[in-house]
Each structure stands twice: as C-alpha cells, then as structure tokens.
Amino acid sequence: MTQAQTQTVTVYILDKEYHIVCPTSERINLERAATYLDGKMREIRRGGKVIGSERIAVLAALNITHELQNKQQQFELLDTVDSQQVRELIAKVSTALEND
Template sequence: MSESQTVTVRILDKDYHIACPESERANLERAGDYLDKKMRDIRRSGKVIGTERIAVMAALNITYELHNKQRDAAGDGESSEQVAQLLMRVQQSLGDSE
C-alpha cells in the first residue's frame, strides 16, 4: 500500500495542502494545474466575479468536458445536450445576479 504524502496545489495564488498517495502525486498536480488554468481563464474573461462563482463555473465547464468525452465514448448525445443547456442557464443566471 502506498503511503500518503502532503501535496501542495496552487490555485488562483492560494495554496491547498492535500494528502495523496505518492503514486498519484503527478496526477493530482496535473489536475490542480488544469483547474488553476480554467479558473484563471474564467476570471480573465471578466464575466464572472468572485472566487466561489469562478470555481463553480470551472467545475461546470470541466464536467461538461467530461460528459462530452463520455458521450463520445458511448455514442450518447442526449446527456451532453442536457449538460450544455444546464451550463448555459447557470452562466445566464450568474450574469443576471451581478
């Protein structure tokens, strides 16, 4: 069994210390870098303000990407369309409340 170590992931200039098996360290660091990039892209767009809202939008965008990949693998376009519509409604709602 792999022993856990603390990995520091930096997202939007804030450090997060996460316990992680050594064998998964590189994957966690890549995931943190990917999330940081997505959040920075959203913040840079200027359409979403606030770290929490940026995090939600990044999570939705990443989930959308995941669903697209799963759909492509399974050949099911209906769930992807539903996620796209949900994402659009959330973006509109966040835009309306600011």
C-alpha cells in the same frame, strides 16, 4: 493488506496555496488536475464577467464536468460503433465459413 503510502502535496489554484494528502502514486495526477483547474479558473477570471473565487470555481467545475460528459458520450458512441462493426465482421466471417 498494506496501506498505500501518502504524502502532502502543495498545489496553487488562483494564487492560493492548498495542501492535499494523496497517495504517493497519485501525486503527478493531482498536480496535473490542479494545474488544469487553475488554468480553467484563470480563463474564467480573465473573461471579467464573473467576480469572486467561489463563483469562478463553480463555473470551472461546471465547464470541466461538461467536458467530461462530452468525452464520455464520445467514448460510448465509439464503443457502440466498434461493437456494431465487430458484429458485422463476425457475421461476414461466419457467412464466408459457411460458404466454404
């Protein structure tokens, strides 16, 4: 088994520089995630009600987690609906085949 190639990627979040080692294949995803996080943190900071980068980071993490949970719930709901529709279609096909 070969070890995945890694590289150090520099990202900026709230004007601070971070050097993160990641697999070369994940560089673009890491950069996108850092950009997204930076945007969320700047949005909170612009709101002016939260002071301190640690508090801003925690609120950003909570907001992103909330978004993720909502997306997961939507996906699960769609999966349930799709499964139900498939069951209904199979039942209709079975009935049609039995009547033939």
